[in-house]
Amino acid sequence: MGMRMKKMKKTKKKKKTKTKMKPTPTMRKRRLLRLKRSQAAAAMCVGFGSFSGPPEAQGLAHFLEHMLFIGSIEFPDENEYDSYLSKHGGSSNA
Numbered sequence: 664m665g666m667r668m669k670k671m672k673k674t675k676k677k678k679k680t681k682t683k684m685k686p687t688p689t690m691r692k693r694r695l696l697r698l699k700r701s702q703a704a705a706a707m708c709v710g711f712g713s714f715s716g717p718p719e720a721q722g723l724a725h726f727l728e729h730m731l732f733i734g735s736i737e738f739p740d741e742n743e744y745d746s747y748l749s750k751h752g753g754s755s756n757a
Contacts, residue, residue: 731755 716723731744738744748755 712724713721733741735744738747745755
């Protein structure tokens with residue numbers, strides 16, 4: 664599951680710029696909205712949920728959401744991603 668960033672495009676309002684990301688097959692729509700130079704917001708919708716998994720693996724989608732918090736390539740230590748967001752005034756929710 665990867666994201667491909669496109670060039671930033673300025674919107675009509677001077678303080679807002681948008682970055683659109685090309686969706687991968689499992690994702691529907693993602694957008695990064697840059698509010699000011701010091702603020703950003705992102706949202707991601709993944710077309711997979713609790714009813715998509717097999718009956719013997721109910722809760723698998725929710726479990727995978729929480730896997731984000733145990734580490735990744737960019738944030739290898741447990742809770743490093745959450746700490747990074749908190750340090751910069753952000754938050755996440757799975």
